[in-house]
Amino acid sequence: MKIFKFGGASVKDAEGVKNVLHVLNTVGHEDVLLVISAMGKTTNALEVVIKNYFEKSKELNASLQEVRKYHNQILLDLFEDEEHDVFFDVNAHFDDLEYFIRSNKSPNYNFVYDQVVSIGELVSTTIVSHYFNSQGMLNHWIDVRPLIKTDNNYRDGQVDWETTQKLISKGVKKKVLNITQGFLGSDENNFTTTLGREGSDYTAAIFAYCLGVESVTIWKDVPGVLNADPRYFENAVLLNQISYREAIELAFYGASVIHPKTLQPLQKKEIPLYVKSFINPTLPGTSVSKGADLEPKTSCFIVKKNQLLLSLSSIDFDFIMENHISEIFGLFSKYKIKVNLIQNTAISFSVCIEDKYNTFEELRKVLAKKFKVSYNENVSLYTIRHFDENAAKVVETNKTILLRQISRETMQVITKE
Secondary structure: OOOEEEEEHHHHHHHHHHHHHHHHHHHHOOEEEEEEOOOOOHHHHHHHHHHHHOOOOOOOHHHHHHHHHHHHOOOHHHHHHOOOHHHHHHHHHHHHHHHHHHOOOOOHHHHHHHHHHHHHHHHHHHHHHHHHOOOOOOOOOOOOOOEEEOOOOOOOOOOOOOHHHHHHEEEEHOOOEEEOOOEEEEEEOOEEOOOOOHHHHHHHHHHHHHOOOOOOEEEEOOOOOEEEOOOOOOOOOOOOOOEOOOOOOOHHHOOOOOOOOHHHHHHOOOEEEEEEOOOOOOOOOEEEEOOOOHHHHHHEEEEEEEEEEEEEOOOOOOOOOOOHHHHHHHHHHHHHOEEEEEEOOOOEEEEEEEEEOOOOOHHHHHHHEEEEEEEEEEEEEEEEEEOHHHHHHHHOOEEEEEEEOOOEEEEEEEEOO
């Protein structure tokens, strides 16, 4: 069996859905499991619904109907018969969502988030499954939630691997085309959980590990894994081969093509991962497997924007010791602050962080009780793997350097532009 994962960009409209069908007809679809994300920017649109729900906004219904309208247009573009079962099935998903919004009593944002955003993947796979059937590509639609079991850490569910393995082995049909959702799971009470943003890649890896598949292919709108984001760097180069280890390093530092949690299950069973273009499906793309770290051998550039450089120093010139650092990281964990770089001296401690949950101001007030706090907002963190002098110049030219850190293989620079 092979696993193919298609993201939101690949199914953002009716033409995208038709193109996925074309890709499968081109590369083959027998004994394949498709993992599909929500269509286009649906997750973002559903986040607006959640915001309006908690703020008791008059815009709640309008924002929800906007999501319905978007999917209904795709349905109308794909199906001539408006009495087709797909219209009923899609409406049923949205009716379930509206019922939840009316009846929910939980004030837990993360719980509500998972119950609401999950509609995106359920609807997208329902549409794709029905369309494929209508075109003669028969398939088995799977609700992924009863198969991937997690704890109740909503928005970042931790997988119960033993239970999930047993359920997946029973829930996937062999020798046919299976279609299921990325990103989703469920807890022991069968409430929907999600695996973290961009978790559809991780879903593909979970199925791959549990089924011991031949390979996983992530289909993107780029020719494969590039050594740099072409939005920020000129002359980006396609990487033909990456080792698991190198891919994990790139993912750790923030490379966006491969989800950080995706690689570990694949590495354990040495299942190769391919990143290919759904625009040109016959191109070889990038393979991630055992072997040479990089081919071709070249510098790789990663940039994280909208970071915050936080510096702490002791008020009385006391040393920043292990007990201080332990306390600081305890607070980072409590306020869900992601740390991307650390540098410390005897009396100061600097970190580059992401304020994903908008909790930094609360954290700052707590830290200010024990430390002198200073910070720079909206900084950029550049990471160069396999750097050389020319690569450093690419990053540092015409920028204000706030912090530089170098190891044998990696250079990181924080800049204010």
